[in-house]
Amino acid sequence: MSKISITINDEPYKVESGQTIMEACKEHNIKIPSMCHFDGLTDVGACRLCLVEIEGQSKLLPSCTTQVEPNQKIRTHSDRLSGHRQMITELFFSERNHVCAVCVANGNCELQDLATEVGMKHVRFPYLFQECEVDASHAMFVIDHNRCIMCTRCVRVCSEVEGAHNWDVKNRGYKVRIISDFDTPWGESESCTSCRKCVEVCPTGSLWSKDKAQGQSKKNPQMIKDLIEKRKVNL
Amino acid sequence: MDYHEFEELSAKLKTQESMNSHKICVCCGAGCLSSGSEKILTDLQSRVKEQGLEDKIKVSASGCMGPCNQGPLVKIKPDETIYETVSSENLDTILDQHVKQQKPVPELMLFHEFRDTPYTNALEDPFFKEQHKIVLHNCGNIDPESIDEYIAVGGYRALARAINLLSPEEVIAEIKHSRLRGRGGAGFPTGLKFETVYKYVADQKYVVCNGDEGDPGAFMDRSVLEGDPHRVIEGMVIAAYAVGASQGFAYIRGEYPTAISRFETAIKQARKLGLLGKSVMNSSFAFDIEIRIGAGAFVCGEETALCASIEGKRGTPRPRPPYPAESGLWGKPTLINNVETLANIAPIIEHGGEWYTQLGTTKSAGTKVFALAGKVQYSGLIEVPMGTSLRKIIFDIGGGIQDGKKFKAAQTGGPSGGCIPEQHLDTPVDYESLAELGSIMGSGGLIVMDETSNMIDVAKYFMEFCMDESCGKCVPCRVGTKQLYDMLDRIVTGKAVQRDLDLLKQLAVMVKECSLCGLGMSAPNPLLSTLRYFHEEYDEQIRKNEILLQANG
Ligand SMILES: Cc1cc2nc3c(=O)[nH]c(=O)nc-3n(C[C@H](O)[C@H](O)[C@H](O)COP(=O)(O)O)c2cc1C
Ligand code: SF4
Ligand code: FES
Numbered sequence: 001m002s003k004i005s006i007t008i009n010d011e012p013y014k015v016e017s018g019q020t021i022m023e024a025c026k027e028h029n030i031k032i033p034s035m036c037h038f039d040g041l042t043d044v045g046a047c048r049l050c051l052v053e054i055e056g057q058s059k060l061l062p063s064c065t066t067q068v069e070p071n072q073k074i075r076t077h078s079d080r081l082s083g084h085r086q087m088i089t090e091l092f093f094s095e096r097n098h099v100c101a102v103c104v105a106n107g108n109c110e111l112q113d114l115a116t117e118v119g120m121k122h123v124r125f126p127y128l129f130q131e132c133e134v135d136a137s138h139a140m141f142v143i144d145h146n147r148c149i150m151c152t153r154c155v156r157v158c159s160e161v162e163g164a165h166n167w168d169v170k171n172r173g174y175k176v177r178i179i180s181d182f183d184t185p186w187g188e189s190e191s192c193t194s195c196r197k198c199v200e201v202c203p204t205g206s207l208w209s210k211d212k213a214q215g216q217s218k219k220n221p222q223m224i225k226d227l228i229e230k231r232k233v234n235l
Numbered sequence: 236m237d238y239h240e241f242e243e244l245s246a247k248l249k250t251q252e253s254m255n256s257h258k259i260c261v262c263c264g265a266g267c268l269s270s271g272s273e274k275i276l277t278d279l280q281s282r283v284k285e286q287g288l289e290d291k292i293k294v295s296a297s298g299c300m301g302p303c304n305q306g307p308l309v310k311i312k313p314d315e316t317i318y319e320t321v322s323s324e325n326l327d328t329i330l331d332q333h334v335k336q337q338k339p340v341p342e343l344m345l346f347h348e349f350r351d352t353p354y355t356n357a358l359e360d361p362f363f364k365e366q367h368k369i370v371l372h373n374c375g376n377i378d379p380e381s382i383d384e385y386i387a388v389g390g391y392r393a394l395a396r397a398i399n400l401l402s403p404e405e406v407i408a409e410i411k412h413s414r415l416r417g418r419g420g421a422g423f424p425t426g427l428k429f430e431t432v433y434k435y436v437a438d439q440k441y442v443v444c445n446g447d448e449g450d451p452g453a454f455m456d457r458s459v460l461e462g463d464p465h466r467v468i469e470g471m472v473i474a475a476y477a478v479g480a481s482q483g484f485a486y487i488r489g490e491y492p493t494a495i496s497r498f499e500t501a502i503k504q505a506r507k508l509g510l511l512g513k514s515v516m517n518s519s520f521a522f523d524i525e526i527r528i529g530a531g532a533f534v535c536g537e538e539t540a541l542c543a544s545i546e547g548k549r550g551t552p553r554p555r556p557p558y559p560a561e562s563g564l565w566g567k568p569t570l571i572n573n574v575e576t577l578a579n580i581a582p583i584i585e586h587g588g589e590w591y592t593q594l595g596t597t598k599s600a601g602t603k604v605f606a607l608a609g610k611v612q613y614s615g616l617i618e619v620p621m622g623t624s625l626r627k628i629i630f631d632i633g634g635g636i637q638d639g640k641k642f643k644a645a646q647t648g649g650p651s652g653g654c655i656p657e658q659h660l661d662t663p664v665d666y667e668s669l670a671e672l673g674s675i676m677g678s679g680g681l682i683v684m685d686e687t688s689n690m691i692d693v694a695k696y697f698m699e700f701c702m703d704e705s706c707g708k709c710v711p712c713r714v715g716t717k718q719l720y721d722m723l724d725r726i727v728t729g730k731a732v733q734r735d736l737d738l739l740k741q742l743a744v745m746v747k748e749c750s751l752c753g754l755g756m757s758a759p760n761p762l763l764s765t766l767r768y769f770h771e772e773y774d775e776q777i778r779k780n781e782i783l784l785q786a787n788g
Contacts, residue, residue: 045554046709048749060748065554087745091714124738125718150707169549169707172532174717176707 004070009077021063021074022050032076033085033117035092035110036151037064038201038221040228041160044152049085049114052076060084085118094125095174096132097146098204104217105205111149128174135180137187140210141199143178147206150176154198154207161228166192200224236509237517238399241391248387255293257334258312259283262375264299264458265493266615267306270320275307278323282330292334295384298462300375302362303615305345310357310375317345317357349612349634362613365632367594369602370578371618374462379497382504385465391510393584397473398518401584406477407433410580412588414600419445419536419573420651420677420753422599422666428570431560432478435568440480442471442522443564443571445541446487446494449533450649451700453680455604456574458616460487460494463578464501468524470577472515473584475522478570483524484545489531499526533650533704537752538563538571540706551706552752573678575604595621599665603676609646609683610637622663625655629683640685644768648677650697650704651757653764654690673764675757690769691776694762695723701758712755715746719762726773729780736777740766 003014008030015024020043025032035047043064051060055073063076075081092098092111100106114120132145152169155178159165166189170179180186199207200220208217236244252258261267261276280294300308305319309329316339318329325343332338344353346360354360368374377384385391397406411426432440444467448456460467471483487495502524505511513521527545534540535550542563544550563569579601583591592600599621605628608614612634619628625645629635636642644654647664653674655662662668666676684693702716722739725731743759743766750756766773 043554044708045751048709048711048751051749062554062751066556083741084745084749087742088710088749091710091718094718095710095714125742126721128714128717150710150713172534172707173702173705174707174713176713 004068006068006070006072006074008074015068017068019068021052021066021068024068025063025076030076032063033114034064035114035149035203036153038153038157039225041153041156047088047151049088051081051084053078053081082118086120089114089118089120090123090125092149093123094127096128096130096148102214103147103205104208104212104214106215108218109205110203130174135186137185138192139187140194141186141196142208142210143186144206144208145177147204148178149204150178151203153201153203154178157197157201157224161224162193162195162197164191164193167198197224238395241395241516245386245392248383252384252387256291258293258295260295260297260310260312260375262300262306262308262310263296264303264462265454266299266303267308268493270306272307275309275321275323275326279326282326286330295378296380297376298374298379299458299616301615301617302345302613304613308345312376314339315356315358318343319345346613361631362634365623365627366618367602367620368618369582370459370575370604371616373466374458377463379462379464380500382465382501382508389585390465391469393581394469394472394510395516397476397584398516398520403433403477403479406473406584409584409588413583413591415576415579415583415591416599416666417573418575418603418678420675422676425572425576428560428572429474429477432568432570435561437568439482439567440478441564441567441569442475442478442480442483443541443545443569444471444483444485444574444577445536445538445571446485446574447529447536447541448488448678449536449704450678450680452606452608452682453649453678454606455616455679457491457494459574459578460491461497464498465505466578466581467574468501468505468511470580471524472511472522473580474570474572474577476520480570481521483522484527485524486527486529486541486545488529495526495528502526534706534752534754537754540752541571542569551708554751596663596665598667603664603679605679605681607633607681607683610640610685611635611683612637621665624661624663626660628664628681629660633683636683636685640687642683643686643688644684644690646682646684646693647680648675648760649680650700651675651753651760652677653760654693654768656768673767674760690765690772691723691727694765695720695727697761698723698758701754705754709751709755711746711749712751712758715742715755716758718742719746719759723762726776726780729783731777732781732784733777736773
């Protein structure tokens with residue numbers, strides 16, 4: 001891989017060609033908010049938090065799927081971007097029923113961290129109060145759709161790393177929901193191997209282990225990232 | 236069939252057609268079918284038979300003739316006389332007087348209720364006079380289920396020419412020269428897209444015809460697929476030859492059963508004549524087409540979602556790049572073009588790119604088909620040179636506003652477009668001008684609204700459409716369109732105040748700038764354009780709301 005020169009927030013950097021903007025930024029300790037991205041899984045560009053400005057481009061581009069180009073001038077933070085990121089975060093909170101006080105992930109939640117990171121003070125939009133199921137039919141785990149933000153990390157880790165493809169998506173628009181198998185209770189799944197990878201990568205308290213009470217869920221996404229790396233080496 | 240044999244067949248079919256003294260076309264476009272034209276067709280066929288006129292008169296079904304409101308329509312050729320709202324009872328009069336005695340019947344002619352003297356040659360009527368039909372040239376004039384009729388009017392000659400006389404590079408050069416731009420909405424230069432796909436080296440390439448047409452009220456592509464399917468197939472084969480593809484897919488929405496069945500028939504006929512298959516026109520070029528039926532999701536018209544859908548996956552868009560030209564169906568270079576774009580290919584190859592640039596404007600060459608609807612006198616399917624003003628379309632072709640009411644706004648581009656007010660009626664219709672006005676050309680929906688329309692309702696209607704059709708993948712569109720819709724609803728139901736309107740505007744901008752695909756990026760357009768041109772309606776509604784809310788504590 002060859003090195004190319006780019007500019008991030010007016011500072012010059014040398015980065016690997018072929019890298020995504022997000023990877024390049026991470027290497028140089030520039031933090032860009034993100035939610036659907038998970039190291040090692042296919043990027044889907046869905047949460048739109050990682051959008052950056054690129055000089056000469058009229059559109060904002062997701063840094064998780066956009067590759068660095070020679071002489072690219074990137075801006076990862078601006079008033080416009082932080083305004084958008086705050087609003088996106090507010091939309092997340094307004095969409096379903098995120099009641100931190102009773103959540104297993106309280107204090108260990110990427111959505112909470114995001115709200116802090118983007119400086120969200122309150123939610124300006126009315127809550128949609130959507131009706132969401134809690135499926136506790138699995139022997140060890142629960143999926144609580146009230147807390148799901150549709151990042152689809154679980155779908156991807158199950159399909160791409162575990163190879164089981166238990167999870168998928170049904171419906172469209174704000175009515176989208178994660179489904180197990182062909183929309184049957186998780187406990188009856190024929191494809192789930194109970195490997196708990198989905199639980200570890202879930203950024204919120206949507207997927208959790210039954211042995212955890214309020215505030216106790218501490219996920220281990222790093223384990224999954226390491227696993228993906230190790231499997232790459234073996235290949 | 237090789238080049239020589241094709242030329243012979245073409246000449247023979249042409250002579251055959253010219254043997255008839257009259258050809259009577261019964262419009263079997265969607266509009267006329269719904270007003271009972273199928274019965275008119277069979278009745279007419281049996282009368283012609285009864286009266287022993289079969290040798291002289293040919294009766295054919297045809298595609299959409301245009302003035303859909305006046306159906307069932309029957310056209311007598313070569314006189315080009317169109318009769319409107321034809322019933323089985325009128326058929327004898329038309330046959331006796333017009334066909335046998337050469338005395339056309341004014342009181343049954345198209346638009347007779349609107350014109351002092353209706354036009355015997357319908358092409359002289361203002362509705363047709365300002366039009367220029369390239370894409371719709373055969374629509375309403377030939378039987379869509381007869382490859383013979385298509386070949387008789389010069390069909391597949393462009394393909395024969397391309398394969399036998401032109402290299403792929405030359406075909407691409409011709410399309411580039413024509414300055415044809417994609418008719419699916421975005422207006423991307425078609426020649427450039429051809430060239431991009433051509434340049435990628437791959438063991439397999441694909442050509443996809445996008446016939447998903449999900450905009451509410453749009454029926455341009457449907458009319459072309461139903462009225463002249465061979466034209467689209469010919470365009471696809473030429474495109475495949477140019478880019479080096481061996482497999483094609485026609486993605487047609489499931490709500491168009493007639494289009495699907497006529498397209499299927501056309502594919503079979505083309506295969507039979509060797510115009511599709513392992514050796515197209517006896518050359519070493521192989522290409523075939525399969526139909527894929529869409530299940531009615533608007534977003535599946537978006538090219539990356541369309542690819543996913545054809546592959547059998549959930550139809551959701553993915554970020555571009557890579558564009559389908561580089562990595563489309565199953566990761567292979569894929570040319571995706573709209574139905575109308577493809578219908579322009581054969582005429583361009585036949586008459587040359589230069590010919591095409593004679594029509595339209597510098598940046599937008601050629602013609603555009605519109606589905607003219609709403610409060611105009613004469614609605615229907617029209618085709619005009621690019622650059623024609625909205626005023627001409629609405630007042631000359633469309634005959635102005637119904638019931639003597641006042642014009643208020645023209646909506647172009649459907650749920651992705653905007654509303655254009657009176658003061659911009661003289662704007663030439665082309666990609667750039669419409670974008671400058673905060674609307675888009677879109678695929679060709681054109682809805683005319685009169686003074687009774689409430690613009691907040693219009694914005695709300697389209698927002699509801701986008702909210703329902705959002706695939707739900709990205710947050711700005713998934714939750715944003717729902718919140719925008721709810722806010723608009725609160726405005727019209729008296730619950731919103733000034734603060735809400737300010738937030739509405741901010742959210743609209745965020746959804747536009749942050750959404751993943753064109754659906755979300757353009758979903759705020761109807762709202763933003765009504766805010767731009769009809770702000771006073773919002774202000775007044777908000778003022779009313781605030782007074783009422785205050786009064787009620
Ligand atoms: C939400 C959405 C829906 C679309 N629907 C259609 C459609 O129904 N037909 C179509 O031709 N293009 C549609 N497009 C545009 C396609 O993505 C693509 O640009 C087009 O088919 C390219 O063909 P063209 O270059 O010939 O216009 C849609 C785009 C979006 C974002
Ligand atoms: S903009 Fe809307 S339709 Fe497009 S990917 Fe996002 S949610 Fe799906
Ligand atoms: S992390 Fe890039 S869009 Fe979500």
